[in-house]
Amino acid sequence: NAGVTQTPKFRVLKTGQSMTLLCAQDMNHEYMYWYRQDPGMGLRLIHYSVGEGTTAKGEVPDGYNVSRLKKQNFLLGLESAAPSQTSVYFCASSYAGPYYEQYFGPGTRLTVT
Amino acid sequence: AQSVTQLDSQVPVFEEAPVELRCNYSSSVSVYLFWYVQYPNQGLQLLLKYLSGSTLVKGINGFEAEFNKSQTSFHLRKPSVHISDTAEYFCAVSNTGGFKTIFGAGTRLFVKA
Numbered sequence: 001n002a003g004v005t006q007t008p009k010f011r012v013l014k015t016g017q018s019m020t021l022l023c024a025q026d027m028n029h030e031y032m033y034w035y036r037q038d039p040g041m042g043l044r045l046i047h048y049s050v051g052e053g054t055t056a057k058g059e060v061p062d063g064y065n066v067s068r069l070k071k072q073n074f075l076l077g078l079e080s081a082a083p084s085q086t087s088v089y090f091c092a093s094s095y096a097g098p099y100y101e102q103y104f105g106p107g108t109r110l111t112v113t
Numbered sequence: 114a115q116s117v118t119q120l121d122s123q124v125p126v127f128e129e130a131p132v133e134l135r136c137n138y139s140s141s142v143s144v145y146l147f148w149y150v151q152y153p154n155q156g157l158q159l160l161l162k163y164l165s166g167s168t169l170v171k172g173i174n175g176f177e178a179e180f181n182k183s184q185t186s187f188h189l190r191k192p193s194v195h196i197s198d199t200a201e202y203f204c205a206v207s208n209t210g211g212f213k214t215i216f217g218a219g220t221r222l223f224v225k226a
Binding site: 004031035040041042043044045048050056058090092097098099101102104105106107 | 208216
């Protein structure tokens with residue numbers, strides 16, 4: 001039981017490049033989330049999904065897209081990376097809605113130069 | 114709209130001393146409240162949560178928190194800290210009828226020998 005895994009762990013991009021971050025969970029959770037963590041700002045929700053095939057915008061969705069084609073996977077895409085997207089990205093999952101705790105992955109550290 | 118304020122960005126404390134990390138929230142509806150801990154270079158993990166019932170909630174590693182509805186607070190306490198408690202602590206709030214969890218900016222607890 002691996003919990004929540006994220007790929008890759010580190011990445012450096014040049015401005016304008018694209019990339020996809022992969023999140024996978026093996027707990028059969030319905031809800032999945034993408035957050036970014038910046039110093040002094042806590043975690044901010046980028047996008048979330050309440051089930052396979054559904055996605056919704058969070059607090060800071062601009063510049064990101066997501067897909068949830070399979071229940072266990074939640075992909076975060078950056079189409080044209082900008083230095084402002086330099087951050088640590090965390091994926092999380094929960095059994096259902098906000099009543100339940102979230103389980104977090106180890107994070108992806110992204111630097112955009 | 115919900116919001117979470119963690120009143121201290123950093124809390125230095127000596128080993129075996131008591132500690133309190135303060136959290137205030139605002140919401141117009143009933144809430145669920147959480148404390149998560151993040152150790153260096155890791156994802157967040159749940160310390161404790163308040164869903165309903167007793168206002169004093171006990172969590173892992175000897176931490177406890179008290180829900181105070183009139184003060185809209187959910188302060189985290191531990192009577193005697195250890196070096197291993199050095200980490201960042203996040204307070205979080207969810208609406209009972211919503212999909213999302215809002216995180217505070219975090220409090221960095223630094224335990225000194």
